[in-house]
Amino acid sequence: MIRRRLPLFxxxxxxxxxxxxxxxxxxxxxxxxxxxxxxxxxxxxxVYWNAWGGDERINAYIAWVxxxxxxxxxxTLKHVKLSDTADxxxxxxxxxxxxxxxxxxxxxxxINGENFAAMKEQHLLxxxxxxxxxxxxxxxxxxxxxxLVDFTVPTDGLEAPWGMAKLNFPYDSAxxxxxxxxxxxxxxxxxAHPGRFTYPAPPAFLGSTFLKQALxxxxxxxxxxxxxxxxxxxxxxxxxxxxxxxxxxxPNLWRGGETFPSGGPAQRQLLDDGExxxxxxxxxxxxxxxxxxxxxxxxxxxxxxxxxxxxNTHFVAIPxxxxxxxxxxxxxxxxxxxxxxxxxxxxxxxxxxxxxxMTKLTAGERHLFETLPLGVATLPPDELGPTLLExxxxxxxxxxxxxxxxxxx
Amino acid sequence: xxxxxxxxxxxxxxxxxxxAPVVAGLIGTWLPAFGFFPTLGGESLTLAPWRELxxxxxxxxxxxxxxxxxxxATLLAFLLTVFFLAxxxxxxxxxxxxxxxxxxxxxxxxxVALGLAFLLAPSGWLVRLxxxxxxxxxxxxxxxxxQDPNALALTLxxxxxxxxxxxxxxxxxxxxxxxxxxxxxxRSLGYGPLVAWLKxxxxxxxxxxxxxxxxxLAFSLSVVDMALILAPLTPPPLAVQVLRWFNDPDLSMRxxxxxxxxxxLLIVVGAIALWRLGETAVALAxxxxxxxxxxxxxxxxxRAVSAGLVQGxxxxxxxxxxxxxxxxxxxxxxxxDALPADVSLDTWxxxxxxxxxxxxxxxxxxxxxxxxALMLVVGCLENEQRRGLTLSNRALWLLYAPLLVPQVxxxxxxxxxxxxxxxxxxxxxLVWSHLLFVLxxxxxxxxxxxxxxxxxxxxxxxxxxxxxxxxxxxxxxxxLLRPMLFALAVGFAVSVAxxxxxxxxxxxxxVTLTTEAVGLAAGGDRRVMGVYAFLQxxxxxxxxxxxxxxxRPLVLTxxxxxxxx
Numbered sequence: 012m013i014r015r016r017l018p019l020f021x022x023x024x025x026x027x028x029x030x031x032x033x034x035x036x037x038x039x040x041x042x043x044x045x046x047x048x049x050x051x052x053x054x055x056x057x058v059y060w061n062a063w064g065g066d067e068r069i070n071a072y073i074a075w076v077x078x079x080x081x082x083x084x085x086x087t088l089k090h091v092k093l094s095d096t097a098d099x100x101x102x103x104x105x106x107x108x109x110x111x112x113x114x115x116x117x118x119x120x121x122i123n124g125e126n127f128a129a130m131k132e133q134h135l136l137x138x139x140x141x142x143x144x145x146x147x148x149x150x151x152x153x154x155x156x157x158x159l160v161d162f163t164v165p166t167d168g169l170e171a172p173w174g175m176a177k178l179n180f181p182y183d184s185a186x187x188x189x190x191x192x193x194x195x196x197x198x199x200x201x202x203a204h205p206g207r208f209t210y211p212a213p214p215a216f217l218g219s220t221f222l223k224q225a226l227x228x229x230x231x232x233x234x235x236x237x238x239x240x241x242x243x244x245x246x247x248x249x250x251x252x253x254x255x256x257x258x259x260x261x262p263n264l265w266r267g268g269e270t271f272p273s274g275g276p277a278q279r280q281l282l283d284d285g286e287x288x289x290x291x292x293x294x295x296x297x298x299x300x301x302x303x304x305x306x307x308x309x310x311x312x313x314x315x316x317x318x319x320x321x322x323n324t325h326f327v328a329i330p331x332x333x334x335x336x337x338x339x340x341x342x343x344x345x346x347x348x349x350x351x352x353x354x355x356x357x358x359x360x361x362x363x364x365x366x367x368x369m370t371k372l373t374a375g376e377r378h379l380f381e382t383l384p385l386g387v388a389t390l391p392p393d394e395l396g397p398t399l400l401e402x403x404x405x406x407x408x409x410x411x412x413x414x415x416x417x418x419x420x
Numbered sequence: 421x422x423x424x425x426x427x428x429x430x431x432x433x434x435x436x437x438x439x440a441p442v443v444a445g446l447i448g449t450w451l452p453a454f455g456f457f458p459t460l461g462g463e464s465l466t467l468a469p470w471r472e473l474x475x476x477x478x479x480x481x482x483x484x485x486x487x488x489x490x491x492x493a494t495l496l497a498f499l500l501t502v503f504f505l506a507x508x509x510x511x512x513x514x515x516x517x518x519x520x521x522x523x524x525x526x527x528x529x530x531x532v533a534l535g536l537a538f539l540l541a542p543s544g545w546l547v548r549l550x551x552x553x554x555x556x557x558x559x560x561x562x563x564x565x566x567q568d569p570n571a572l573a574l575t576l577x578x579x580x581x582x583x584x585x586x587x588x589x590x591x592x593x594x595x596x597x598x599x600x601x602x603x604x605x606x607r608s609l610g611y612g613p614l615v616a617w618l619k620x621x622x623x624x625x626x627x628x629x630x631x632x633x634x635x636x637l638a639f640s641l642s643v644v645d646m647a648l649i650l651a652p653l654t655p656p657p658l659a660v661q662v663l664r665w666f667n668d669p670d671l672s673m674r675x676x677x678x679x680x681x682x683x684x685l686l687i688v689v690g691a692i693a694l695w696r697l698g699e700t701a702v703a704l705a706x707x708x709x710x711x712x713x714x715x716x717x718x719x720x721x722x723r724a725v726s727a728g729l730v731q732g733x734x735x736x737x738x739x740x741x742x743x744x745x746x747x748x749x750x751x752x753x754x755x756x757d758a759l760p761a762d763v764s765l766d767t768w769x770x771x772x773x774x775x776x777x778x779x780x781x782x783x784x785x786x787x788x789x790x791x792x793a794l795m796l797v798v799g800c801l802e803n804e805q806r807r808g809l810t811l812s813n814r815a816l817w818l819l820y821a822p823l824l825v826p827q828v829x830x831x832x833x834x835x836x837x838x839x840x841x842x843x844x845x846x847x848x849x850l851v852w853s854h855l856l857f858v859l860x861x862x863x864x865x866x867x868x869x870x871x872x873x874x875x876x877x878x879x880x881x882x883x884x885x886x887x888x889x890x891x892x893x894x895x896x897x898x899x900l901l902r903p904m905l906f907a908l909a910v911g912f913a914v915s916v917a918x919x920x921x922x923x924x925x926x927x928x929x930x931v932t933l934t935t936e937a938v939g940l941a942a943g944g945d946r947r948v949m950g951v952y953a954f955l956q957x958x959x960x961x962x963x964x965x966x967x968x969x970x971x972r973p974l975v976l977t978x979x980x981x982x983x984x985x
Contacts, residue, residue, distance in 0.1 A: 305752045
């Protein structure tokens with residue numbers, strides 16, 4: 012979920028290593044075994060799941076998954092808590108560079124966006140495997156196209172959808188009367204309320220997503236953002252309005268834009284303490300969930316922007332050299348089960364929206380979802396507004412690097 | 421005699437065990453810094469990594485933060501230590517403070533930093549206590565009191581942690597330089613208490629504390645865990661930035677990171693050289709001042725100020741820990757309430773299973789590392805005594821090497837070695853990496869008491885026909901039990917506090933209370949941070965308490981056994 016760029020140079024390097032015969036590309040083989048064979052091979056395996064560990068509720072959910080795996084499948088799940096998903100990508104890359112083609116230290120990665128794009132490009136992934144998972148058939152691939160296309164890159168069965176995300180803005184209704192309805196209105200709001208808004212420093216994913224939202228709204232033609240970056244001149248032309256916008260916005264941010272919170276949870280703490288009035292979230296139910304966990308005041312509500320906000324899907328993938336690929340597939344399958352998805356969507360636990368299609372579930376399974384509370388601060392689905400597509404990953408790489416140059420000095 | 425052979429080779433084994441990884445790690449860092457790292461395709465020497473390093477945005481700002489916090493913290497801690505000891509010499513306060521210093525040293529840096537953050541932040545406890553009734557603030561002020569642009573919060577935290585260490589080291593040194601006699605002579609010549617100490621004691625005692633002072637300087641310039649909590653992040657101080665480069669998914673950044681790690685080492689070397697120059701200048705000026713013969717007053721103001729500051733630091737650290745403990749049992753605590761609205765053990769209950777597992781990892785690593793260190797150190801000291809050797813000054817420098825070389829400057833190289841040796845992310849790598857830092861402290865703690873033991877006990881036993889080994893087990897060991905347990909507790913506390921070594925050697929698979937607390941500090945939930953920071957502080961304190969309490973029943977049992985039935 013947390014993402015960071017994996018620039019060209021390392022890819023070239025890996026490609027070079029490959030041509031020199033230092034390491035071969037992964038044998039990209041389609042998973043052909045039956046589900047029964049996979050489940051029995053998984054018995055007794057230990058799965059090291061590398062997943063961002065910055066949110067206590069998510070960690071608790073992953074721990075719950077671990078309990079279920081032990082009881083139902085005799086699979087031991089270990090959560091390797093990452094501060095940045097790129098760390099795991101970097102580890103797999105380093106292992107291949109060292110010629111470690113099996114017995115790798117990462118079995119499962121929580122991933123999407125450019126980390127997935129980079130791993131796919133580099134043949135660092137196991138599979139295609141999702142077609143072998145029984146629960147994949149329940150996924151709403153028709154109405155949630157981002158379960159098959161991740162940041163414009165086709166998933167090709169190399170990652171299993173786990174949850175849905177949509178950019179929204181929790182705010183304290185006790186202090187905010189009127190909320191901004193577009194990116195330009197954010198600037199007006201910040202100028203009227205200096206010091207009351209901020210965003211996490213990129214490459215923290217919420218910060219990068221805010222930048223992308225601004226880029227989409229401000230760019231001269233957003234259709235090009237769905238294509239890879241073509242040239243420096245194009246980047247310059249498309250991002251100039253973004254930098255002009257940020258130059259005006261920053262002096263009106265929390266701490267005068269001199270410093271930024273490290274990530275989503277830090278920002279949520281600022282809202283709770285009353286240091287800011289508006290924060291950013293990628294999960295429409297996060298605010299409700301935080302209220303239930305006494306992490307935000309009861310007066311917090313959420314809003315979205317009129318012309319839509321960025322939405323995407325997050326996945327789990329298996330590295331090519333995973334030590335416990337079968338165990339990892341069993342975990343991935345369980346994550347897509349109605350039971351696991353319903354627990355995940357409950358705002359009292361995590362509140363992460365499901366990837367499943369209600370029409371594909373049995374009445375009993377549907378009931379699990381229908382009885383879930385919506386949460387006091389969560390917008391109902393018909394008020395969440397249009398979903399904007401993620402730009403191609405190369406755009407994010409460029410704006411993150413430029414942001415560092417301009418503002419982190 | 422094989423036994424003897426083993427003992428006499430122990431110093432060599434010990435030195436190798438903890439110097440080899442440092443030296444190899446340094447080489448493994450310097451080579452990539454000049455472009456040589458075949459795994460990543462770097463096969464020739466080049467200055468490109470350095471050029472790229474100096475082209476990194478924000479490098480100058482990172483350096484500024486590193487230098488301000490490192491130099492200022494060391495200078496302040498040193499001045500405070502000296503003036504406090506000089507002004508309050510012989511007073512009851514020193515005894516009281518001395519008792520408090522060991523627990524303060526024991527509390528890991530990250531716990532102190534989190535405590536200070538909970539206390540000093542604009543929404544912290546201090547502001548809550550006086551708001552809104554005194555300040556009129558219903559919302560926290562938009563002022564950076566932690567992660568501030570000049571890293572002053574980090575500087576303060578470093579001073580809080582370093583003053584206790586310097587105080588204890590200086591107090592130990594005072595006994596060696598016969599400070600009482602010097603003072604008596606100076607006082608009889610009419611010098612005031614403060615000036616007498618500064619003119620007659622300081623020049624002698626400074627030589628003794630020079631190395632610990634350099635270690636403080638090196639540590640302050642390269643600290644990572646405290647900086648992650650209290651220093652600004654865009655950009656962060658150099659050591660944190662180097663760590664980020666090492667973790668960059670773009671593997672070509674490893675070259676820049678290696679160059680940055682070398683720059684970190686150069687900064688420490690440069691700062692120590694600068695300090696040495698400062699020493700010379702102060703010595704020159706000081707000699708004239710001493711010869712000038714001013715007697716000075718009764719030092720009342722210096723006493724009041726320095727005593728107030730030292731007590732303030734102790735109170736600050738204690739209040740920080742209290743804030744940590746309070747947050748761990750908080751249900752809801754909104755700004756600007758002075759106290760939590762409700763108190764509950766929910767957070768503890770929810771985290772009990774995981775916290776127990778993490779505590780167990782921390783406990784085992786700490787005990788094994790401290791245990792191995794104790795055995796090696798006792799072996800070396802025993803060998804030294806049996807063969808009538810004394811540690812040269814140069815050997816002492818070697819001992820300080822892991823404390824003087826910044827951790828980021830060699831841990832990367834060490835990690836590469838560990839991967840090649842196939843012990844990356846194993847218990848061996850983890851304990852070994854902790855041992856590098858545990859060993860020097862265990863040695864420093866135990867060496868003086870071990871050497872101070874009246875050798876006539878051993879000689880008498882030998883004259884009665886006991887073999888050296890029996891003398892060791894039956895005479896020396898029981899008499900030295902208390903200092904040994906104390907050294908064990910020190911070693912344990914050092915291990916618990918290790919952040920970077922755990923991160924590098926543990927490969928993400930070993931989570932200790934320190935890595936968990938620092939990881940959670942990136943945001944998250946203050947209640948959960950409270951749980952882990954509290955456990956992190958508690959563990960070393962319990963170890964110290966046990967070291968003080970255990971010898972009594974043990975010694976008592978021995979006495980009872982000695983009574984003929």
